[in-house]
Amino acid sequence: MKETVTILDNSFEEKATCPACEQPLQAGDKVVRCPRCKALHHFACWIGRGSCSTLGCRQLADPSLMPDRPRRVDPQVKDNLLVPKIATVAALLLVIGGLLWSIFGPNPPSESRLIILTKAGDYAMQLVKLGEEFAAGLEELDKVDVVAVPTESPFAEAQNVFDQKMVLMIVGKEPPDIVVIPRSKMNIYVQNEALQPLDDLRAALLDTPVGSLLERGEIDGHLYGVPSGHPDNYLCLPTVAQNSEPARRFILYLAEKLPWAEEP
Known part of the structure; x- marks a missing residue:
């Protein structure tokens, strides 16, 4: 009734x-x-x-x-929905930061260095070792700094601390020259024009152990990420990088030295 x-x-x-x-x-x-x-x-x-x-x-x-x-949204689902938004904001800040530096210029560095942003772990330790070797062979480069962000805890993953760290580096006028990011994040950055294409490295990379894997780092026919040797992560150059040329040379160096057998 x-x-x-x-x-x-x-x-x-x-x-x-x-x-x-x-x-x-x-x-x-x-x-x-x-x-x-x-x-x-x-x-x-x-x-x-x-x-x-x-x-x-x-x-x-x-x-x-x-x-x-109102439909109740599970907190975990809510966090997963929030991650792409945070990543998009970080990508936009990369672009905005680049525009500001093109107008005002960055702070004059006290030393010549490359800054690499990656997740903490054994892979970051490998980058530290290879960075020391690379810098020792270049007179124009003093050091390679590896900024390792801990992201393994559920809290860190939910809060997307990697993107937050990158934003802080941009605001502090010490942006990363190379970022090691997953493919999903790379797609968002490319959509916001926050990554530099690496097409000029393609020919040289074809002669390295990573040559057969380059298609994995392509988006719309352009190479934006070089497989890093760490599963589903890529070496990328943000548009706000202050040392693009040494960064490109370091990527070529890593392509020869990193343990590509770990790449699935």
Whole structure:
């Protein structure tokens, strides 16, 4: 049985009270008559309670009368939805940072160095070792700094601390020259023109152990990421990099030295 919804007109003379709020029903009120016990309720009381308020009556409100309730989003799902948004903001900041430096210029560096941003772990330690070897062979480069971001904990992953760290580096005028990021993040950065293409390295990379893997780092026919030797992560050059040329040379160096057998 489905209840009926009506508006009491001026002819309503029945002295009745709503069993839910115990207030009198008056002409002009929007009401619902329970199809089981025939008791009149204020419409708001009926849908607010979700059933008849008469003692002993088990009539439930028709679902079609109930207001839409906001859908509860699982916190984990909410975090997963938020990650691409944060990544997009970080990509936009990369572009904005590049525009600001093109106008005002970066702070003059006290030493010549490359800055690599990657996740913490054994891979970061490999980059530290190879960075020391690379810098030792170049007179124009003092050092390679590897900034390792811990991202293994659920909290770090949910808060996307990697992108937050990159934003802080940009604001502090020490942007990374190379970022090691997964393919999904690389797609977002390319869409926002936040990565430099690496097409000029393609010929040289073909002669390295990574040559057969270059297609994995292509987007729309252009090479934006070089497989890093770490599963599903790529070596990329952000548009705000201050040392693009040494960074390109370091990527070629890594292509020869990193353990590509780890790449799936």
